[in-house]
Each structure stands twice: as C-alpha cells, then as structure tokens.
Amino acid sequence: MAIKNIWHSLAQDRCPCIHQFKTAFFLLLTLTFLLLAVAYASDFTLDTITFPKTWFTKIMNQTHYKVNDSIWADHNQKDTLAHLPNQQIQQRGSTISYHIAHPSNYHYILDEPDKCQQSPFLVLMVPVAPHQVEARNAIRSTWGNESTVQGNAVMTLFLVGLTGGSDSEKAQQQLEEESRQHRDLLQSNFVDSYYNLTIKTMVIMDWLATRCPQASFSMKVDSDMYLNLENLVTLLLAPNTPRQNYITGMVMWNRPVIRDTNSKWYVSEESYPEPIYPTYLLGMGYVFSNDLPEKIVEASKEIKPFNIEDAYVGACVKHLGFAPSSPPDPSQFRAYLGQYKREDFLRVITTILGSPQQLIDIWKDLKRPT
Template sequence: YTYTYNLNILIIYLLIVLVQMFCKSWLLVGLFILLNILVLYFTAITLETRKWQKMARKTGNPYVAYPQNYRFILDQPKKCEQQKPFVVIIVPVAPQNVKARNAIRITWGSEELVRDKLVLVLFLLGSQSGNETLQEQLQNESEEYQDLLQSNFLDSYRNLTIKTLVMMEWLNRNCPQASYGAKVDADVLLNMKNLLHMLVSLKSLQHNYITGLVLSGNNVLRDPSSKFYIPHDVYPKSRYPPYPLGMCYIFSMDLPEKILHISRHIRPIFIEDAYLGMCLKRLGIAPKKPPNIGQFVVKPPQRFNRCYYSRRIAILTDSQTQLISYWMDIHSTKRPC
C-alpha cells in the first residue's frame, strides 16, 4: 500500500512537472511570436517613416525660418507719406513676372482715386540669386514706375510666408497713416469701386479687422505627397483656425505690428494664409466675413458675364490676357448692369 501510494505521488509529481514544462514551452513560444510581431511592427513603422520623410524632402520643407534681417533692394519708403492713401494694396509677384505687373498697371492698378479715396498699389518681390540681367531689368522697371518693393529673401513658393511677413514689416514701418492694407494675388481681377464701397460702408474706421474669403475648419493635410503637407511635429492640431484665403484679404492698419510681434512666438509654416490664421488665433482676433462673401470668387463661371463680374470684389483669372479683357469690358461704355 505504501509503495502504491508513493508511486502515485511520483506519477502526480511527474505530471505536474510535465505540465509546467509544457506551459513554459508554450510561454516561450508565445513570447517568441510576440517578439517577432513587435520587430515586424517597428520595422514597418521605420520604413513608412523613411518613405514619408523621403516624399516630404521632394515636396520641400514644411516650415520656414522667421524673416529677420532682410533688407530691401528696391524700395519706396516715402510713398505713403507723400500720397497719404486710404488703402495700400500689395501684390506679391515673382521677379520675372513683368507681364503680370503690366497687366495690373493698365487695369485695376491704374485706378488711383476711387470714391474720393486715394489708393496705392505696389508690387512685392523677392530676389533671384545670380541673375544680374533680371536685376538690372527690375532696376529699370522700378525707376520707370516707382512701384516695386524688392527684398533680398529668395523668391519661391515655399517662401510665401516670408513674403507676407516682409509685407507686414514694410506696411508697419512706412504706412501707419493709411486706414487699410490689402494683399492681392497677381492673378486676381480686383474691382476697386466695390472694394472701396465695402470699406466706406463700414462707417467707422475698423481695428483688429481682417476680411476676405474666410475659411473655417480646414483640415491639416498629413499626406507627404500633398502640395500642402504639414507633419504633426510642425503643427499638431488636425484643423487650422479660421483664415482669409490668400488670393485677397483686407485688414486694418493696426494689424501688421500685432501680427509681426506674435509671429515671433509661432513656428512659421509655408502655407501663408493658414499661418496668418494661426497668428490671428493667438491674438484672439477672428477674421470677419465680408458683408457679401459671394464677392470673393475662386471658381468663376466658365462663360464671361459682365454683370456678374461687375458685382464682385476679387475674382481669380486664368491669364493676364483674360484679366485685361474682362477689366476692359467691365469698364467699357456699354449698358451698365
């Protein structure tokens, strides 16, 4: 009996040992499988990150350096003091795009007195390094028209935020007496009369005021293949704060100084109008929708309608030829709308 009892105890003990060994083996197998899964996961993440970084390098740097210590090569520092304009319109344009500048000069840029208010139109350029012939042409153009502002930052799409802040610097330094400033893209057909009507209709002079085609809740694009890609580490939020679309926005002249000051504390991104919205958000200033937001048009009807165009403020065009043609038609002596 004692022998049988001891044998049973031994068998039970062996079974327990075998079960433990079995469990440990499966535990080891499980740990090994888990380790392999983790290795595969982190390998995939690393490869994906490298792919995104490579694509991001192709599309360019998603952020820009704050524009400090730039200087003006061509300048009109006394223009505002001499002319005392009601509104100063700055047109950012590439240095080599003289056709765009001439198209504006012979159309809406030629309207200096509108509704008894003086309007000043100036073109803002960056530089093209190593192109001495172009720089000589710009010097001659500046002497002829006296409407060029050229700073020594590299003029490129990725530097549009720099261009915008340089614009704010120039306005803050040279045009504090003006009531309003405006930024208008070179491919925009601007209706000066309607713009001035909107501003005069505000009755009193505005402060902390900026308006245009205001966009709200725009998603931040995370796809590196996108032209507007912004990574999380540059801007972590999923949506941009409200901002006026860069094609045309109008602002009170107290804003340039405030935007410049707050921009020193906000990491710039190359999407200039979204960055402007980031600065406004930090300032606690909300862009105001214009009385008639339909007067700012990105996608106009395919067929030209002079009555439709004559009621807008800012409308995108496809070419300088189209801009000139439409402006001349709107301002012709044909039957008014």
C-alpha cells in the same frame, strides 16, 4: 501519471530555447541602448546612413535635430520649417537660432520708403514671382492704375524675393530697371518660392508697419486676381466697417490640416500640431485695417511658422484675440466666376483669372461705355 511525465518532458525540451531567447533578447536590448548612448553623446546624424523605417529609426531621429532656444526660438519655436526646401535659415553651428518667418531676419534690396508720404487710404500689396513681368504689367494697365477711387487715394506695390537659376544676375538687372521705370517694386532677400509664401507675407506686413503706418486700409492680393476697386472702397467706406482689428475676405472655417506628404499643401505635425486650422481668409485677396500689420508682425514672434501663409496669418490673428470678419456680402469674394458675364464682374470685389491677358480683356470690356 503518464500525462505528468509528458508535461515534464516537454518542459525540459523547451527550457534551453527559452533560455537562449532571453539571452539573445537582452543582448539585443543592451546593444540598442549602447547605440543610442553613442548617438546622443556624439550628436550622431543619419544623413549618410539609411536604416529601415522601424521604431529604432524613429527613436534615433528624435536625437537627430536640435534647435537652440534663443531670440525668437524661445517661444515654442522648435523645428521651425527645417524640413522645407529653399528656406533661408540663419544657422549657428548645427542649430537654428531664430524664427525664420519673422521679417526682421530680412532686408530690402529694392524699396520705396517714401511712397506713403501722401497718406493713402488703401494700399494694395501684390506678392508676385520675379519673372512674372506680364502679370505686373497687366495689373499696371488695369486695377493697379487706379490712383483715386471715390475721392480716396489708392496705391499698388509689388513684392518679389530673390531670383534663382543660371540667369539670376540678368534677371536682377531687369528687376532693377523695372523698378526705376515704375517705382512700384519692393524686393527682399528671401528665396522666392512657394514654400516661402509665409515669409513673403510677413515681409509685406513689415513694410506696411514700418513704411506706411498712416494708410487707413491695406490689402494683400495675388497677381492672378481681378479686383473691383469701386466695390472694395464702397465696403471700406461703409459706416459699419471697423477701422481697427478688421480683416475680411473669403472666410475659411474649420479647415483640416493636410497631412498627405504628396500634397502641395502638406504641413507636418511638427510644424503645426493641431488637426484644424484657426479661422482664416483665403490668400487670394484679403483686406484689413492698417493697424493690423504691426500687430501681426508682433504676434508672429509667438507663433511657430508653417508654410500655409493665409492659415498662418489666421493663427496670428487668433493670437491677437479676435477672428476674421465675414464680409457684408460674402459672394463678393469669389474664387472663380466661371464663364465671363459682365454683370457678375461688376458685382464682385475679387475673383481668380486664368491669365494676364484675360485680365486686360475683361477690364476693357468693363470700362467700355454702355
């Protein structure tokens, strides 16, 4: 009996606390939903207000950004690269109205539309920063100077974006003068930045598709690369090398998407939700049959853009229904060769170098009489 009285007394003592807690909880819940309703109704944004990183903030952020389903945005194009800096994004009000990586969103400031009149066998497309004149000149005096290899016409072109900074007008004038002198510069009106490499690559594909469809093969090759054209052309002329739906280089299999926000290669789940990239080719240098640029541009209408350009091309290729090919000799596409050995450079197709001067020095040594 005594125990029963004790429990009855404790229950009486706790009931007011429980009642007060329930009342406070329902008031807080009601206030939360009222705030959410106001935010949604007025398209409220959090640009100037800082909240703790709680579940409430996450819910609010879900209503913070909306994308209009139109043009390229109608194929799963929501949240297209909006979080990345230095993007050129066409906006209508507060909405993104198209797929920003698609090349039709950009035009050419410098162009060489008649460059392919002679139907080159191989076109080398070099993405390079506007200020990297030394890199362009090193290529022009080495592998970029090779116009005929094993009787086949080869052509080299450089693609740059818009210059930035306080001296951009002067830099643009210098680019235009360089273009008049060499007739090998292409420039489009995207901001030239690391995060825009996907746009840069898609503009390259567009140029090949619209200005140079008659070429047999093309190659996207970075400006810090050594390129052995003899070995490359030998590969392309081999009877077992396909002339359609062919792309090869240094193959990347089962590469995880980097979610570390401090990494240079960070990609958000919103931009690319899968944990593993499709098979792709390392962006330092990959070669492809020239039917592919038009197909890749077309596929890009369906593939949400993200900022890892080589993996993005891999996603487009996967969408087309095939995979990159491993080269007959994978050791010919090398990231680094280490200490210079002449025989190593005579065997490879591509490898990364440390400077434009190193390219010039190695080239001179490789071309010396033996």
